Amino acid sequence: MCLAIPGKIIKKIDNEQAEVLLGKVKKLIRVSLLPEVKDGDYVLVHAGYAITKVDFQQANEIEQAWEELES
């Protein structure tokens, strides 16, 4: 129910909607909960709405996990 999948904003149409690439499928997604998103951003999509921006690079989780394992 709280399932959300990552997608990439291909084209923000207006403050309400954007074309989002989910895997290999392009879908029209509501972006009204994330006024700041722009083309190229990654978002998590839940039930047709983008609910949060996803920042893979800044979070750097995978590298940190490896570092922790070696510590």
Add this chain to the structure above:
Amino acid sequence: MKYYDEYRDKELCQALIAKISSLTEESFTFMEVCGTHTISIFRSGIKDLLPENIHLISGPGCPVCVTPISDIDRIIALSRMDNTIIVTFGDMINVPGSTSSLKREKAIGADIRIIYSPSQALDIALEFPGKKVILVGIGFETTVPLLASVVLEAKEKNINNFYLLSLGKLMPPIIKALLGSHEARIDGMLCPGHVSAIIGSKPYQFIPDSYGIACVIAGFEPVDILIAIYHLIMQNINKDPRVENKYKRAVREEGNPTALNLINQVFIPRESEWRGMGRVKDSGLALRSEFSGWDARNFSVVAEITKENEQCLCGEVLRGVITPLQCPLFRKVCTPGNPIGACMVSGEGVCAAYYKYSSVKG
């Protein structure tokens, strides 16, 4: 695929499991409070790969499962009104009420439609102006902003045949009720990643502060969950319970302020009934009075008298007191084809997950 595969990397998962196994021989029990976590843990086989001293139990994190029978009966009563379309997420139609289910009502003529996104309810309302279109609004903080957004849109666009049955529920109050009951031993909470994307990390602070329990916000891929378990163990070993965010790519400390404002604008906290846990103060959401024209609670329908199956132990399962394997109905009478309780209905239900993924031994 980029950004998927590295979070499912076999080598990293194996290294994390080896590390987890080497940390301690002490026994710890961690609860995941989100149904999506439950499924991910079973599907990836994490439960079987963890050392025997690390136990995972599931909590009240599946919105379909925690909706009490009285609410199911109410939805059924609403579906029997004339000129009414009930719009719902899929799993709800299979949940048994006291004497019927939405599926049964649909079979005898009620207009019940399954949607993927709440916004579809407005499309249906526009398409059928002569009908009352009632959206069954279940969900936690992840879904509630979507429901709020749909209600606002209905008001702005004057869509007056759309109604929301507000059954939204809030995570922090139920976690507090659960921990306050001291029924199940819990050494750490695996906090729900997508609820946290909305509410941020601060609302969990009472868990370490008041209960001294470790707390890690986790994503849903196998690597995410293993990292979270590693940190839950470390917090216990170091006797340093706190809220750690290990889902930084999606969760900010402040959450999603736009979504939080929206919730606040449309809803007000109210007491809510949970399956197996009774009424919990401020754990649900009611529509604010300015939206009463769109509130499905204003329909006066008479729901049947609630009748629970006394043998169904859904409540105990949802509180983490027992596993489904300890329920006398599990796999014998209660199966996904003939669910007795909601935990066997929903794809995210603990019983359904045990049925699908676990061995008879568990």
